[in-house]
Amino acid sequence: MTTISENQPPFEHLLDVRDLHVEFRMRAGVAKAINGVSFHLDERETLAILGESGSGKSVTAQAIMGILDSPPGYITGGQVLFQGADMLKMKPKARAAMRGPKISMIFQDALSALNPVFPVGWQIAEMFRIHRDMNRTDAMAQAIRLMERVRIPGAKERYKAYPHQFSGGMRQRIMIAMAIALDPWILIADEPTTALDVTVQAQIMDLLKELQEEFGMGLILITHDLGVVANVADRIAVMYAGRLMETAPVGALYANPRHPYTIGLLESVPRLDSKLGETLPAIGGLPPNLLRMPAGCPFNPRCRFAIDKCREGVPPDLTDLADSVPRRAACWRVEDPAVTAEARIAVGGDQS
Ligand SMILES: Nc1ncnc2c1ncn2[C@@H]1O[C@H](COP(=O)(O)OP(=O)(O)OP(=O)(O)O)[C@@H](O)[C@H]1O
Ligand SMILES: [Mg+2]
Known part of the structure; x- marks a missing residue:
């Protein structure tokens, strides 16, 4: 026994x-x-x-x-x-x-x-x-x-x-x-x-x-x-409209954000190499009204990567991503190379 x-x-x-x-x-x-x-x-x-x-x-x-x-x-x-x-x-x-x-x-x-x-x-x-x-x-x-x-x-x-x-x-x-x-x-x-x-x-x-x-x-x-x-x-869980969008060890999240919302958050953080007077890009739009949630992914109205699928169906709750560290995200397009490429730019270069 x-x-x-x-x-x-x-x-x-x-x-x-x-x-x-x-x-x-x-x-x-x-x-x-x-x-x-x-x-x-x-x-x-x-x-x-x-x-x-x-x-x-x-x-x-x-x-x-x-x-x-x-x-x-x-x-x-x-x-x-x-x-x-x-x-x-x-x-x-x-x-x-x-x-x-x-x-x-x-x-x-x-x-x-x-x-x-x-x-x-x-x-x-x-x-x-x-x-x-x-x-x-x-x-x-x-x-x-x-x-x-x-x-x-x-x-x-x-x-x-x-x-x-x-x-x-x-x-x-x-x-x-x-x-x-x-x-x-x-x-x-x-x-x-x-x-x-x-x-x-x-x-x-x-x-x-x-x-x-x-x-x-x-x-x-x-x-x-x-x-x-x-x-x-140690780890970060990124929340949006009552859902978790991404979870990852802190280093991985900063070096390589995967969810478009996390990418947006990191883009709006000042970096040491930011030029003086340079305006930081903020995520456009507002969080949804919880009484009138948009169809599909709650972030889709503010997401520059949104496609029809994102407006039609809510992405599955956090799913495991292929990575060397445990990380999860809830996004239809998270494994798309176009999104991954933008993430690299957001954190200031190729971090892979
Ligand atoms: N007592 C309440 N009655 C009605 N709605 C509420 C109540 N408490 C929270 N909510 C609603 O639940 C949602 C989540 O609120 P919550 O306080 O968790 O936000 P938060 O992420 O902590 O924001 P903040 O950064 O402003 O503290 C909001 O839309 C808020 O209006
Ligand atoms: Mg609060």
Whole structure:
């Protein structure tokens, strides 16, 4: 009889999202926000989910966390497996118990995610009091240690300060402290640096990476900014209109984008060899209205490679591409030499 050793758990991935569907049922109609999203995250891995505003990044995170605004939001299909167990099938109480010690999240807006009427140190200490059953003194000491760990200057003195008394960067550090307090397996960071200036952005990203290693977490980094994830992600999943367009290891995606949408995203990123004053090509048009999705591929109205087939049928969900690294894309024309040639130009030369 084969036995499963402790190092070989009976699940394939730490987190495995399969064919997720989410819709918002509103008076104006049904907005299909997530349309068959599948991806996985392994232990200690960093996956970046990249996409324009409205592409469904936050809704995906909310569905994983079990905090979808419902009504109007409903998960209409799919599985969210954490260590092999489908969280979508769990009872609300069991599901709630996952939040914090198993999966934790840093929200897009740090100020509104913190409670304005309680001191920040107290809010961190509450995590230990509720989940770890600690007494007041121990919880306070633990909260101060955590505030020091995320480098809040004068942590002890600032234990009693309120959220509005901190700068944006410091508030984001407090949010990080709360998110890692219960030593989660997975941390989802939703645009953790978008509201911050560039220097502070870099400091927060460095801190997140440090803590990820120290705590051994899998990290899902949600962003619309290619620049933010280039140095920190292992893999990237590119999202558009509630679908994944392409997934690839970060190096391969930058060196050789395959999906026309990824090609467009990379073309609009400034390069070191860009000429001064040269305008960057942006992807023309707007993301689709989720209430009135175009027929065929959702990207087809903006895609310079679109042919009749793209306007008629939705491409199959992510399929494996022939490559030396694991990469997948959802596009009718992705293996077409014309598209491949443009991709090379987009990244500044022949990278093959
Ligand atoms: N509570 C809600 N009620 C109705 N529609 C919603 C709700 N939350 C999200 N949506 C819709 O779902 C779609 C995906 O939204 P989501 O917040 O996931 O986008 P996002 O990729 O995170 O964008 P951003 O970069 O702006 O944060 C959007 O069209 C949005 O309007
Ligand atoms: Mg969002």
